[in-house]
Amino acid sequence: MPPQPKYPEIAQELLRRIIAGEFHEDGKLPSMQHLSREYSVNLLTIKRAVKELEKQNIVKCHRGNRGTTINFERANSTGLVSINHFVIDEALSDMACVQLNFIHVTPIESSLKKISELFSKRYSWIKVNCIHDLKPQEAIRSDEHSYDIIETSVSNFPALTRSGRFIDLSETTGSTGKLTDAGYISNSLDFCRTNGRLFGIPFLWHTALVLKEGKQPLDSWDALESYLVQNHCKNSRVIFAVGLLTLLLSFLGGFDQLKSKVLAGKLKKFICFIRVLIRNSELHSDFVRNGRKTDTIKSMIGYYCSWWELASQRHLHATPLPMNNGSKAMLHCTALGISAKTRHPHESWLWINFLQRPEIQDILNQEPYFFSARSSSFQEKDSNPELQATMKCCLENGEIMPVSTKGLFVFYTTALPFINQCLDGKLSEDALISELQDILETIIQLETMPQ
Numbered sequence: 001m002p003p004q005p006k007y008p009e010i011a012q013e014l015l016r017r018i019i020a021g022e023f024h025e026d027g028k029l030p031s032m033q034h035l036s037r038e039y040s041v042n043l044l045t046i047k048r049a050v051k052e053l054e055k056q057n058i059v060k061c062h063r064g065n066r067g068t069t070i071n072f073e074r075a076n077s078t079g080l081v082s083i084n085h086f087v088i089d090e091a092l093s094d095m096a097c098v099q100l101n102f103i104h105v106t107p108i109e110s111s112l113k114k115i116s117e118l119f120s121k122r123y124s125w126i127k128v129n130c131i132h133d134l135k136p137q138e139a140i141r142s143d144e145h146s147y148d149i150i151e152t153s154v155s156n157f158p159a160l161t162r163s164g165r166f167i168d169l170s171e172t173t174g175s176t177g178k179l180t181d182a183g184y185i186s187n188s189l190d191f192c193r194t195n196g197r198l199f200g201i202p203f204l205w206h207t208a209l210v211l212k213e214g215k216q217p218l219d220s221w222d223a224l225e226s227y228l229v230q231n232h233c234k235n236s237r238v239i240f241a242v243g244l245l246t247l248l249l250s251f252l253g254g255f256d257q258l259k260s261k262v263l264a265g266k267l268k269k270f271i272c273f274i275r276v277l278i279r280n281s282e283l284h285s286d287f288v289r290n291g292r293k294t295d296t297i298k299s300m301i302g303y304y305c306s307w308w309e310l311a312s313q314r315h316l317h318a319t320p321l322p323m324n325n326g327s328k329a330m331l332h333c334t335a336l337g338i339s340a341k342t343r344h345p346h347e348s349w350l351w352i353n354f355l356q357r358p359e360i361q362d363i364l365n366q367e368p369y370f371f372s373a374r375s376s377s378f379q380e381k382d383s384n385p386e387l388q389a390t391m392k393c394c395l396e397n398g399e400i401m402p403v404s405t406k407g408l409f410v411f412y413t414t415a416l417p418f419i420n421q422c423l424d425g426k427l428s429e430d431a432l433i434s435e436l437q438d439i440l441e442t443i444i445q446l447e448t449m450p451q
Helices: 007-019 032-039 043-055 072-083 109-122 136-140 154-162 170-176 221-230 244-252 255-259 263-279 284-289 304-313 345-355 358-364 385-396 405-423 429-447
Strands: 059-061 068-070 098-104 126-132 149-153 201-212 238-241 299-303 317-320 329-338 398-400
Touching: 007 032, 007 043, 007 072, 032 043, 043 059, 098 345, 109 126, 109 345, 109 358, 126 345, 136 149, 136 154, 149 154, 149 345, 154 329, 154 405, 201 221, 201 244, 201 385, 221 263, 244 255, 244 263, 244 329, 244 405, 255 263, 255 429, 263 405, 263 429, 317 385, 329 345, 329 385, 345 358, 385 398, 405 429
Parallel strands: 098 126, 098 149, 238 299, 329 398
Antiparallel strands: 059 068, 149 329, 201 299, 201 317, 201 329
16 A cells, blocks of 8 residues: 655644644744754655645745745634534635625625624635525525525425535534534424434524504403404504414414314314404505505514514514414524535535624624524513513424425415405305315425425
8 A cells, every 4th residue: 555645644734733823923834944854754745735725725835035924814714614524525615715605584684794794804715795585495496506505494404405405514513512402492403404414503583473552461362353353443454464374373283283183173263363364454565555654553463573673663562472272383493504516615614603603693683683593592682571571482382383485385375265265255164174174284294204
């Protein structure tokens, strides 16, 4: 067996010494001749070792007598990645400048602009392009290379990881010792796992709330129904901004209840509630199109990330959706994944890791749209006690919405036409319930496929 070349080992040793601060005094490596004598190898071996570091932009070799200068920022980052290794062979990209495309579904552009600037100051060769996209699945499923990191619903991860869309992060996160189930809400990490391997990092969460006038509790669905009727008037209606499936699963008590033998009776009660809601509600798009002023709002049902800022301006109070009769709060959680097609996996991991830093989470928490997926985030956020108590109630009595984007598409494209026919009197209630049961059975099969 031929002897192994020594230059890779020497390159790693030089990197270790750089990170340890051995050459900080003048910011340069010793001369090639000095290193040749120190390592008892010929000059060509040393030049190859230094050239390996230069490929990664850790050092820069200058002509003449200017020596070899060290990029300490790049060296430290390379050392971090060597500890948090991926199951791939590449080191940090050997490019002078790396462009990363980060697609995010949550509207937090102002904070991400600040964060990307801080990130580029820390890692000067990396620039992150933050792209807000309400339909990231189109980018995920594109055959073209259009993104490096993406934020999407955790319920999308099982199917997407099975199709090889994301990089396996198991070895990387395992070596940090920081990623534990207890650190994140509910079972959010479970959705990021496939066959015991981890493909995503939980990012943020939200849930549905009732934002209303007055502090009276809405401790049952009947009470909410009465409140909706009482607040209806000709000039102002309740704004309804929560997905129908979210309401249905909350009302029933979770995804598992779709298999209940008494589902037909529960669906009948839910349809009665929906009739009241539709009669006393209008979609936000209608609200904007009609040009009505926000100060005429009487009450809203919406995700707090979308409505909390407006609600606080109008002195509206937050309360969870009712949780009587086994009802649950449906928590919506997003996660960050790295594209399997990215040319820059290590830089992408640096970005995800950066977003998890406490000082960066503090910046994100200034956004009304952001609550960290870390389980204690609502307590750390600068928000009023009323909202904190509401968030705590939702976390203790909720579960993550377990339906993927594909499942949502199937539900809305098939269920809504039947619901509209029933509301228009063209379909009987019993016929609607039968159709809904068939549709929900299809969704159960879709969402419980082997992972």
